[in-house]
Amino acid sequence: xxxxxxxxxxxxxxxxxxxxxxxxxxxxxxxxxxxxxxxxxxxxxxxxxxxxxxxxxxxxxxxxxxxxxxxxxxxxxxxxxxxxxxxxxxxxxxxxxxxxxxxxxxxxxxxxxxxxxxxxxxxxxxxxxxxxxxxxxxxxxxxxxxxxxxxxxxxxxxxxxxxxxxxxxxxxxxxxxxxxxxxxxxxxxxxxxxxxxxxxxxxxxxxxxxxxxxxxxxxxxxxxxxxxxxxxxxxxxxxxxxxxxxxxxxxxxxxxxxxxxxxxxxxxxxxxxxxxxxxxxxxxxxxxxxxxxxxxxxxxxxxxxxxxxxxxxxxxxxxxxxxxxxxxxxxxxxxxxxxxxxxxxxxxxxxxxxxxxxxxxxxxxxxxxxxxxxxxxxxxxxxxxxxxxxxxxxxxxxxxxxxxxxxxxxxxxxxxxxxxxxxxxxxxxxxxxxxxxxxxxxxxxxxxxxxxxxxxx
RNA sequence: GAGAGCGUAGCUCAGUUGGUUAGAGCGACAGUUUGUGGCACUGUAGGUCGUGGGUUCGAGACCCAUCGUUCUCCCCA
Numbered sequence: 001x002x003x004x005x006x007x008x009x010x011x012x013x014x015x016x017x018x019x020x021x022x023x024x025x026x027x028x029x030x031x032x033x034x035x036x037x038x039x040x041x042x043x044x045x046x047x048x049x050x051x052x053x054x055x056x057x058x059x060x061x062x063x064x065x066x067x068x069x070x071x072x073x074x075x076x077x078x079x080x081x082x083x084x085x086x087x088x089x090x091x092x093x094x095x096x097x098x099x100x101x102x103x104x105x106x107x108x109x110x111x112x113x114x115x116x117x118x119x120x121x122x123x124x125x126x127x128x129x130x131x132x133x134x135x136x137x138x139x140x141x142x143x144x145x146x147x148x149x150x151x152x153x154x155x156x157x158x159x160x161x162x163x164x165x166x167x168x169x170x171x172x173x174x175x176x177x178x179x180x181x182x183x184x185x186x187x188x189x190x191x192x193x194x195x196x197x198x199x200x201x202x203x204x205x206x207x208x209x210x211x212x213x214x215x216x217x218x219x220x221x222x223x224x225x226x227x228x229x230x231x232x233x234x235x236x237x238x239x240x241x242x243x244x245x246x247x248x249x250x251x252x253x254x255x256x257x258x259x260x261x262x263x264x265x266x267x268x269x270x271x272x273x274x275x276x277x278x279x280x281x282x283x284x285x286x287x288x289x290x291x292x293x294x295x296x297x298x299x300x301x302x303x304x305x306x307x308x309x310x311x312x313x314x315x316x317x318x319x320x321x322x323x324x325x326x327x328x329x330x331x332x333x334x335x336x337x338x339x340x341x342x343x344x345x346x347x348x349x350x351x352x353x354x355x356x357x358x359x360x361x362x363x364x365x366x367x368x369x370x371x372x373x374x375x376x377x378x379x380x381x382x383x384x385x386x387x388x389x390x391x392x393x394x395x396x397x398x399x400x401x402x403x404x405x406x407x408x409x410x411x412x413x414x415x416x417x418x419x420x421x422x423x424x425x426x427x428x429x430x431x432x433x434x435x436x437x438x439x440x441x442x443x444x445x446x447x448x449x450x451x452x453x454x455x456x457x
Numbered sequence: 458g459a460g461a462g463c464g465u466a467g468c469u470c471a472g473u474u475g476g477u478u479a480g481a482g483c484g485a486c487a488g489u490u491u492g493u494g495g496c497a498c499u500g501u502a503g504g505u506c507g508u509g510g511g512u513u514c515g516a517g518a519c520c521c522a523u524c525g526u527u528c529u530c531c532c533c534a
Contacts, residue, residue: 143532
């Protein structure tokens with residue numbers, strides 16, 4: 001009995017061309033992370049469900065992939081399991097049914113790691129992590145159920161130099177990849193101040209959710225939504241003024257100070273932003289940093305500066321994001337460890353680079369030389385020459401079947417192999433070989449010794 | 458969680474108001490002098506039209522269900 005092959009929804013196979021291109025992105029990011037002193041960490045694909053639950057908001061919890069426990073067919077456990085399953089139907093999580101889940105992001109597993117190991121770690125602790133994550137989302141453009149994140153986080157440091165360096169990392173990576181981006185920054189403190197100004201901190205979530213949608217639904221709809229969420233007309237008026245802030249970064253800051261000038265929380269917020277702008281102002285990347293007071297970000301553990309990356313010239317959701325969270329490990333009983341981090345969404349970066357044709361051709365380079373197989377004795381000589389070339393680090397293949405020229409040429413063509421080495425009976429006798437450049441069609445005859453020193457480009 | 462589109466050959470797709478035996482291009486394979494490819498020509502293989510029901514004398518086409526997939530909203534990378 002055979003089953004029709006297929007993939008789970010939202011997952012993909014990656015063939016050679018894709019993997020090579022994606023590795024180019026990974027390597028670029030990894031090199032920059034390491035350049036800034038970050039060290040690698042890997043955590044398991046699955047975590048205990050309770051480690052993840054409640055960390056991503058109500059919506060996020062629904063998107064966590066849960067793993068069904070093994071051994072549910074054990075008849076002795078059935079009475080208890082039936083009881084447990086009733087609770088699952090009510091939307092509760094029960095250890096007896098599902099105890100583990102696939103990781104949803106890299107930040108919470110990292111916080112879990114820090115909470116478990118804080119006694120051994122040297123602070124500030126800088127780690128980077130490149131691994132897939134899983135979300136039970138409905139797939140669509142730029143959205144997958146399995147995708148890679150590349151995170152860099154620093155914990156144990158309040159210094160804004162971290163934010164400055166993370167901004168630099170963003171700028172450097174995207175410059176190297178050739179993607180034109182906006183690095184949007186804001187501070188949660190400014191959003192908190194706005195909430196204070198509008199009747200209290202308890203409105204913060206409502207306000208951020210609504211204004212985050214500004215560029216999508218427009219000011220009128222945002223006002224409508226705020227009204228529905230219980231804000232008064234006066235409060236909405238302040239928010240409208242806030243959302244009307246525009247111009248250059250300096251102009252935006254000036255307008256913000258006018259609006260929230262006497263609020264000490266807001267002041268801390270804009271001082272953070274000004275610190276980053278001052279530190280990066282001498283750098284070339286500075287031009288891509290955009291202060292955006294409407295930036296909110298969904299995850300509610302952020303407390304300070306927040307980042308979001310938007311690629312220019314292409315229709316795609318954010319390709320990176322992050323921010324400061326001053327008490328993430330507090331969720332795991334280890335308080336007072338501040339942190340700040342950023343994340344790259346590799347799969348979306350890939351899609352952007354593909355759409356804008358930004359992958360360099362060298363990324364694809366595979367086999368350089370194909371040795372033709374033109375007979376038993378010919379093949380033996382060719383094989384030995386090939387091994388010598390391989391030992392010099394040149395990527396070679398020999399055609400394993402003895403077959404017509406036509407087929408061997410076509411194989412080279414398909415695999416985009418630029419050189420063929422042809423050794424037939426005549427060449428074997430004279431101890432020479434033909435090197436054919438398959439792109440230009442030029443061919444030259446050289447001795448075996450010369451072949452070893454030939455410059456294959 | 459809400460909504461829309463699409464499932465026909467390995468791939469991209471045609472297929473008329475329902476009407477004989479299911480179509481093309483590309484790809485694969487074989488051949489056109491068994492030592493120099495990409496071109497051209499000839500030929501071959503490959504499809505229970507996603508699946509299951511229904512309407513009809515007759516369904517790839519119409520209706521219902523189901524599965525898969527793509528996209529939009531929500532939310533996110």
